[in-house]
Amino acid sequence: MSLRSMISRLSMGALTLAAASALTPSAQAAAPESNDPIKIALFDWTSVNLNAKILGGILEKLGYTVEYPTADYLSSLTTGLTNGDLAVAMEFWDTTAGEAMKASDATGQTERLGKLGPKAKEEWWYPEYMKEKCPGLPNWEALKDPKCAEAFSTAETAPNGRYLGGPVTWEGFDDERAAALKLPFTVI
Numbered sequence: 288m289s290l291r292s293m294i295s296r297l298s299m300g301a302l303t304l305a306a307a308s309a310l311t312p313s314a315q316a317a318a319p320e321s322n323d324p325i326k327i328a329l330f331d332w333t334s335v336n337l338n339a340k341i342l343g344g345i346l347e348k349l350g351y352t353v354e355y356p357t358a359d360y361l362s363s364l365t366t367g368l369t370n371g372d373l374a375v376a377m378e379f380w381d382t383t384a385g386e387a388m389k390a391s392d393a394t395g396q397t398e399r400l401g402k403l404g405p406k407a408k409e410e411w412w413y414p415e416y417m418k419e420k421c422p423g424l425p426n427w428e429a430l431k432d433p434k435c436a437e438a439f440s441t442a443e444t445a446p447n448g449r450y451l452g453g454p455v456t457w458e459g460f461d462d463e464r465a466a467a468l469k470l471p472f473t474v475i
Contacts, residue, residue, distance in 0.1 A: 319350045328358040328367065328376040331454055335378040338403060342375065360456045361387045369396040378403055383457045413439075427468070436471040444473040451475050 325346055327339045343353040358367050358376065364387040367373040379388055391397045413424065420438035423429025430436060430448065439448030450472040452461035461474045 319352075322352060324352040324354040325374045326354045326356055326372065328363050328373050329355050330358065330360050330363075330376075330378070331456065338377050339375075342377070360384065364388060364391040364397070369394045380409075380457075382409055383453075383459055430470050430472065431468075433471055439472065444475075446471070448472040449475055 325343075327343050329336050329339055339355060343355060347353050356373065358373060360379075361384060363373055363376045364379065364384060368376055369391060381388070388399075392399070411427065413421075417438065418424050421429050421432070421435035423432065423435065430439075433446065436448035437446045439450075440446060441449045443449070448471060450461060450465055450470070452474050453459045465472050465474055
C-alpha cells in the first residue's frame, strides 16, 4: 500500500473515529445546553452542504435541534452570522469571500473555528481535445489568439470564446479577470 493511500485511509479513519465517538452512550448522556435550534447554513454547492449535514447529524445525535436554512454565501457573513440568524456557516473561500470575511471579523460578532480540511484547486480548466484546436495550451496566453478563442465560442458568443464562470453569488471577478488579461472571451 502506498504512503499516500495509507495517509488517505488514516484521515478517513480519524474522521470515522471522531463521528463514532460522538455517537457513544457517554457522549449522548449530557443534555444539550439549549433547546434552541442550531442553524447551519446551506449554500449553492454540494461540498458545503455535505459538510453541513455531517456536522448537523453529529449535533442531532448529541441531542441538539438543528435547522438548515438556505443562505446567500456572502450575506451569511455580513448579516446572517453577525445578527444571529445563523449559528454556523462553513467553507468560505478567500478568493470569493475574502473581503466579506474581513468585514465579518471586524464586527467581533463572528469567530473562525479553523480550517475545514479540503483544499480547493482554483484554476482554469478545459477539455483535453481543445489542445488540438488551441495548440498553445496550457499556457493561458494561447487564449489571446482569436482562432483559439473562436474554438471556445458558441453561437451566442462567436467570435469570442465562451468562459463559464461560477455563480454570481461567488463574486469570482471573472469579467474583470478576462478584461485585464485582454482575452477575447465572453463570461457566462
